[in-house]
Amino acid sequence: MEMTSAQPVTVGFRPLYRQVKDEFVKRMVDGVWPAGFLLPSEGQLAQEVGVSQGTVRKALDELAGENLLVRQQGRGTFVAQHDEKRILFQFFKLVPDDGIARFPESVVLEASTFPATETEREQLGLGPGTRVARVRRMRAIDDVPMIIETLSLPDAMFPGVTDGPVPNSLYAFYAERYGVTIAHAREKLKAITLNAEDAAILRKPPGHPALMVQRLALSLEAKPVEWRVSLCLTDDAHYLSFMR
Amino acid sequence: MEMTSAQPVTVGFRPLYRQVKDEFVKRMVDGVWPAGFLLPSEGQLAQEVGVSQGTVRKALDELAGENLLVRQQGRGTFVAQHDEKRILFQFFKLVPDDGIARFPESVVLEASTFPATETEREQLGLGPGTRVARVRRMRAIDDVPMIIETLSLPDAMFPGVTDGPVPNSLYAFYAERYGVTIAHAREKLKAITLNAEDAAILRKPPGHPALMVQRLALSLEAKPVEWRVSLCLTDDAHYLSFMR
DNA sequence: CAGTGGTCTAGACCACTTT
């Protein structure tokens, strides 16, 4: 029996540009390349990691396609930031019926830490007995109440997040204060009718229909980081979804 | 005054690979490359249109990214088809809460042509007095009624579509019988409560909440082709949306 | 085995931005 001829095990194959991509993601995760950072030029990066410029380019192009980098011809390549424009474009799908997307203001109703519920533990991948920070707030567009939002964060990952004031733009805050970047999210939608308490906050009668949006936000490392349940009025707005 | 020195008008600049891409889309629109068609190899195409293989590749890659082509290593590149798998993945976002996507069956309630309403004319870009074919059907998953769907098609583009039986899988039917390929779609979602008639069909009490999905489907040429309003029960299912 | 798409490289030139 021939011992030396190993079978062609294709098991560990991983394209160079993907390895390069992983390295770049790691730099973002580790904070070496923070939000807004101007990357070295393609040529420099290629020399640095020891591959051709074309391979670096393919890695950067894919990261730009995932909205993690922003490329600007003549200027350079930047780490994406959670500015208002990006959030409106990438994460906020509720649009007034006039078609002009606007950023909602917020009024915090409650912010404190609690023992995680079973749903929170399941969604965020937490063990029993873990604590979460929970924020409940009302959001309005043009001073018209539109959304009641309850969000849960692993307390260990966001220590003291409910101690101070909670800013309106949370994803920029997570990045700046905790070094946690929200990269992607999954939303599940259901139609419900409002109970008396929620209806009062949104100035509608009990039993009024609303859109319930359950969002799980994932970090750069694809770990679940935030669980958010929103009740949205869709009388004068709609949730917009494109299928490419 | 110097008449010969024109300013450097960058007006007509269009990358080669985009022109190649346009040419390939045209071949699909014209039916030269029908659904499921196996394209010539990259090398042949490059020679045919007179560019390098790399340029053809970039065009094909973008088209694959838009789900208009499917590439398979070792096999070749194919024109995308509206098979059940693609529709489930790309166009059908209502998923049972168990997380296992399934294709719904249909029962046609009504199918005929009518003068287009103002909404239909506006959405489909039709002139006054135009006729539309309208189909109303109930859709069920695992024999449980889930959706009431009303769809409108320009009669001129789909002549006689309501004369025969209406198949369950419409997008494959549009492609095969009318040479119309649905490429993309836009959906607007609202929460509503069911009226007595719709509630009876879905076996729920009047006033029960439901998700209203208004879909405008676009052809390869980016023209609006189908207007579809669906009322979906979300008691045991949800609309799933990813944000990349 | 031949043929396909997938990866990787190297180099040239173009368009855009900033100095």
Add this chain to the structure above:
DNA sequence: AAGTGGTCTAGACCACTGA
């Protein structure tokens, strides 16, 4: 003018498929 990303090319080799 210098530096950036964007396009285009040509050629080599790899991984996958099917005969």
